[in-house]
Amino acid sequence: MADILVTGGAGKLGAVVVAQLAARGRHARILSHSGAAAPVAGAEVVVGDLTTGRGLAAALAGVRVVIHAASNSQQAQAVDVDGTRRLLAAAQANGLSPHVIYVSIVGVDHSTAPYYTAKATAESLTRQSGLPWSILRATQFHGFVAALLRSLGIDTAAEVAIPEGVRLQSIAISEVAARLVALAEGxxxxxIEEMGGPEILPLEEMASAYLRVRGRDATVRPAPIHGSPWDGFRGGAxxxxxxxxxxxxxEQYLRRTKAS
Ligand SMILES: NC(=O)c1ccc[n+]([C@@H]2O[C@H](COP(=O)([O-])OP(=O)(O)OC[C@H]3O[C@@H](n4cnc5c(N)ncnc54)[C@H](OP(=O)(O)O)[C@@H]3O)[C@@H](O)[C@H]2O)c1
Structure with a gap:
């Protein structure tokens, strides 16, 4: 029976955590509200929902470590705040007092964006739960930045308007997953621990590298684009x-994912 629960274990980060655990001979249990398939053979899936509490007791049975990677930026209050509160209460009730490792984002304590304030509240709930805890704040994942650039039309537009004044320190998801696995074993x-990528780059430079590595001929034009998430990415928090x-x-991430 698995003694480690990964909430969001079928999500982008969670799936890599589960795969890395499996490579180390540890089979995880996954909490999934959509009933997503386990990313690796041997992982158990419990269907449950942080917004209702359904399935949480079953997911936590016999668990000594919880890596809490489930999240929903569009339903941050329901999933990240109220859902974390439910998860912690269920963990307290399971009699094993598991080590809860909460996955957060660098800068959540310096932002008024609803998703970030929700994650800051979830951090506080974790710290005040009375359970053994660790919090890992990571910077934006490389893949997340690539998705943001795609939302700006980088794969199709002849001229790509890039929000000016944005600098990011993106990181490989595998490196964040590896740190979570190490925390789970310690x-x-x-x-609260922070981890960031190896370099801080202006978004224009990241866009230019994306185009270069993908072999696309387009112009990058810095533009005064405001609103979420761009304003939260300005100022260095x-x-x-x-x-x-x-x-x-x-650049290495771009080369490794070139075919996809
Ligand atoms: N993306 C980034 O750049 C970044 C950077 C730093 C930190 N983080 C943090 O890393 C964590 C994982 O991010 P990610 O990008 O891997 O997210 P993701 O791919 O969206 O995965 C999140 C998972 O949460 C689960 N979930 C959502 N609502 C749920 C609910 N009501 N009940 C139970 N599970 C629910 C979903 O699982 P099912 O679909 O299986 O139900 C989903 O796969 C988040 O806490 C995020 O804030 C992300």
């Missing part, structure tokens, strides 16, 4: 230069 930190522990660069 003692609770009772601290989402950067963690003192914790630039990631090794895989943006």
């Amino acid at each position: 003692e609770p930190l009772h601290q 989402v950067l963690t230069p003192d914790h630039a522990v990631g090794v895989i660069t943006w």
Whole structure:
């Protein structure tokens, strides 16, 4: 029976965590509200929902470590705040007092964006739960930045307007997953740890590298684009230069994912 639960274990980060655990001979249990398939053979799936509490007791049975990677930026209050509260209450009730490792984002404590304030509240709930805890704040994943650039038309437009003044320190999801696995195998930190990618780059430069590696001929034009998420990415709050522990660069990520 699995003794480690990964909420959001079929999501982008969670799936990599589950695969890395499996590679180390540890079979995880996954909490999934959509009933997504397990990313690796041997992982157990429990269908449950953080917004209702359905399935949480079953998901937590016999669990000693919870990596809490489930999240929904469009339903942050219901999933990230109320759902985390439900998960923690169910974990307290399971009699094993599991180590809860909460996945957060660098800068959540310096933002008024609803998703970030929800994650800051979830951090507080975790810290105050009375359970052994660790919090890992990561910077934006490389794949997340690539998706943002695609939303700006980088795969199709002849001229791509890029929000000016944005700098990011994106990181490989595999490196964040590896740190979560190490935390799961160690003692609770009772601290917030930050980890960021190896370099801080202006978004225009990231866009130019994307086009170059993909072999696309388009112009990058800095533009005064405001609103979410761009305003939250200005001013440096989402950067963690003192914790630039990631090794895989943006350019390396682009080359590795070129075929996809
Ligand atoms: N993306 C980034 O750049 C970034 C950077 C730093 C930190 N993070 C953090 O990393 C974590 C994982 O992010 P991600 O990009 O891997 O997200 P993701 O792919 O969207 O995965 C999140 C998962 O949460 C689960 N979920 C959503 N609503 C749920 C509910 N009501 N009940 C139970 N599970 C629910 C979903 O699982 P099912 O579909 O299986 O139900 C989903 O796969 C999040 O906490 C995020 O804030 C992300």
